Amino acid sequence: MAVDYSLYLVTGRGLLPEGKAYNDSLREALQGGVTVVQVREKKSDTLEFLQVAQQSKDICNEFRVPLIINDRIDIALAVDADGVHLGQTDMPVHVARKLLHPGKIIGVSCSNIDHVRKAVEDGADYVGIGAIWTTSTKQLTNPILGVREIGPLLSALDGTSVKAVGIGGIKSTNLLRTLHGSVSTTGHRLDGVAVVSEIVASLDPLRSAQILKDVYVSWSIATNTQAAPVIPYTVESIRAGVVDLMRLIREIGPLIHQITNVVVTNQSANATLALGASPIMATAPEEMYDLSRALSALLINFGTVKDKEAMLLAGQFVNEEKKPVIFDPVGVGATQFRRETAVELLNSWQASVIKGNAGELAALADSEAVQARGVDSVGPGFADPATFVRNLAKKERCVIALTGVTDWVSDGTTVVKLGNGHRLLGDITGSGCLVGTCIAIFCAGAWARARNEDGRGKLVKGDMLMGAVGGILALTIAGERAALRPDVHGSGTFLPALIDELYNLTPETVVEWGQLYVVANDIAE
Numbered sequence: 001m002a003v004d005y006s007l008y009l010v011t012g013r014g015l016l017p018e019g020k021a022y023n024d025s026l027r028e029a030l031q032g033g034v035t036v037v038q039v040r041e042k043k044s045d046t047l048e049f050l051q052v053a054q055q056s057k058d059i060c061n062e063f064r065v066p067l068i069i070n071d072r073i074d075i076a077l078a079v080d081a082d083g084v085h086l087g088q089t090d091m092p093v094h095v096a097r098k099l100l101h102p103g104k105i106i107g108v109s110c111s112n113i114d115h116v117r118k119a120v121e122d123g124a125d126y127v128g129i130g131a132i133w134t135t136s137t138k139q140l141t142n143p144i145l146g147v148r149e150i151g152p153l154l155s156a157l158d159g160t161s162v163k164a165v166g167i168g169g170i171k172s173t174n175l176l177r178t179l180h181g182s183v184s185t186t187g188h189r190l191d192g193v194a195v196v197s198e199i200v201a202s203l204d205p206l207r208s209a210q211i212l213k214d215v216y217v218s219w220s221i222a223t224n225t226q227a228a229p230v231i232p233y234t235v236e237s238i239r240a241g242v243v244d245l246m247r248l249i250r251e252i253g254p255l256i257h258q259i260t261n262v263v264v265t266n267q268s269a270n271a272t273l274a275l276g277a278s279p280i281m282a283t284a285p286e287e288m289y290d291l292s293r294a295l296s297a298l299l300i301n302f303g304t305v306k307d308k309e310a311m312l313l314a315g316q317f318v319n320e321e322k323k324p325v326i327f328d329p330v331g332v333g334a335t336q337f338r339r340e341t342a343v344e345l346l347n348s349w350q351a352s353v354i355k356g357n358a359g360e361l362a363a364l365a366d367s368e369a370v371q372a373r374g375v376d377s378v379g380p381g382f383a384d385p386a387t388f389v390r391n392l393a394k395k396e397r398c399v400i401a402l403t404g405v406t407d408w409v410s411d412g413t414t415v416v417k418l419g420n421g422h423r424l425l426g427d428i429t430g431s432g433c434l435v436g437t438c439i440a441i442f443c444a445g446a447w448a449r450a451r452n453e454d455g456r457g458k459l460v461k462g463d464m465l466m467g468a469v470g471g472i473l474a475l476t477i478a479g480e481r482a483a484l485r486p487d488v489h490g491s492g493t494f495l496p497a498l499i500d501e502l503y504n505l506t507p508e509t510v511v512e513w514g515q516l517y518v519v520a521n522d523i524a525e
């Protein structure tokens with residue numbers, strides 16, 4: 001039986017709003033687009049479970065939607081359910097398979113890759129992977145996985161016909177993030193999402209189901225690459241795109257919200273003004289919502305790792321707005337605290353661009369290939385930076401900008417190499433942070449260019465690769481030009497000259513000076 005797992009309702013009668021009858025809630029949820037129902041009765045005795053299962057079966061039959069029973073093979077047999085869902089300590093799959101009639105569905109809960117591999121070996125039809133987010137519906141016995149841990153589990157299903165749904169804390173507010181962030185590096189996606197409270201606890205389950213279904217369907221359509229062939233980037237198309245963004249930024253003066261470190265706050269704000277944008281360096285959690293509605297891009301730079309609450313909230317609100325979130329995990333490899341904070345932030349919101357030096361990005365990728373000392377990268381960098389950025393972009397599901405003597409940008413498909421810059425940029429503090437600011441400004445332009453497009457199914461509007469390339473070119477070209485000035489005698493005079501050169505930078509200069517190469521539009525594995 002071909003099952004549509006896209007919106008999988010797990011029941012929970014204890015969560016029904018006061019006065020809402022179970023049967024009505026279930027029927028409304030099905031009207032709203034639920035595609036599979038699992039009856040989960042953790043507190044009922046057998047007779048009560050049987051009655052609820054029978055009522056549910058009758059209602060599901062009306063909608064031709066499959067009914068699954070949680071844990072209990074006997075109940076599934078008694079009501080001729082379409083299948084069972086088994087936990088890790090429930091009846092083994094091969095025993096359940098013997099007891100059930102042929103063709104029945106067996107689902108298995110999985111919270112790690114070994115569970116998934118075993119479920120495949122045992123012949124499960126689908127796996128329920130969780131918990132992805134925190135949930136108050138169930139006392140969890142395993143740690144919360146987080147969105148970024150789902151991809152590796154999905155990869156274990158490559159080449160099999162076993163389907164996968166995500167479960168745990170899935171809401172309309174985090175569904176798009178869940179779907180986008182869980183795609184594996186091999187492109188394996190969730191086949192659906194299983195929810196309890198978002199539908200069951202709703203006074204209007206029809207509407208709640210509809211909203212979830214709409215997000216799922218929009219995402220499926222927006223990310224169906226076969227539907228719209230992707231036009232490959234060329235040097236010319238990137239140059240034209242960067243020029244367009246630069247003009248737009250000067251025309252509209254986008255607001256760039258920067259939660260950054262104390263070392264660079266002032267120079268970042270000045271660089272923002274110099275490029276024609278408008279800075280706001282706010283850090284109070286209470287103002288993150290309002291700012292997310294007003295800004296055109298958010299930069300989160302955790303150089304002094306403060307303001308975590310603001311960083312968590314700001315990114316989530318900006319994701320909701322489909323605006324760019326630029327993450328600069330300064331010195332992420334330096335301490336355990338920084339590593340944990342980066343994971344927490346990246347699990348809370350989807351970055352549009354992650355920018356870092358080789359040491360920082362190696363730490364983020366758990367790679368030993370490059371070492372770091374504090375906030376600086378040590379040694380010559382990656383042996384194959386193009387493959388590194390492209391793989392990390394696939395893993396983190398965003399654009400990666402690797403900065404250094406040569407800069408590399410990838411969206412997971414295209415890799416762009418950038419050759420501008422000057423050694424004096426390494427002699428002032430925070431030049432890397434300024435790159436982050438410039439990327440945020442150009443991403444704001446990219447968002448503004450696309451803001452009226454239909455963003456349904458997308459986590460961010462606009463071309464973030466173009467934004468990252470534009471930001472790097474602007475700062476590195478300005479750096480080259482500042483270093484050539486007769487009034488620059490060292491790092492002290494270089495910094496104000498750099499701001500001047502950003503201020504005077506023209507699109508024509510960027511075209512003339514930009515050293516830009518499209519290294520690959522898809523590197524083979």
Ligand SMILES: Cc1ncc(COP(=O)(O)OP(=O)(O)O)c(N)n1
Binds near residue numbers: 088108
């Ligand atoms: C779709 C789906 N995935 C996971 C679970 C959890 O099942 P289990 O581990 O058996 O825990 P209980 O639900 O029995 O508490 C599920 N029910 N459905």
Ligand SMILES: Cc1nc(C(=O)O)sc1CCOP(=O)(O)O
Binds near residue numbers: 010136137167169
């Ligand atoms: C039943 C269940 N199983 C989970 C797992 O992680 O295996 S989480 C969960 C409860 C999910 O409820 P809600 O959608 O309200 O967060």
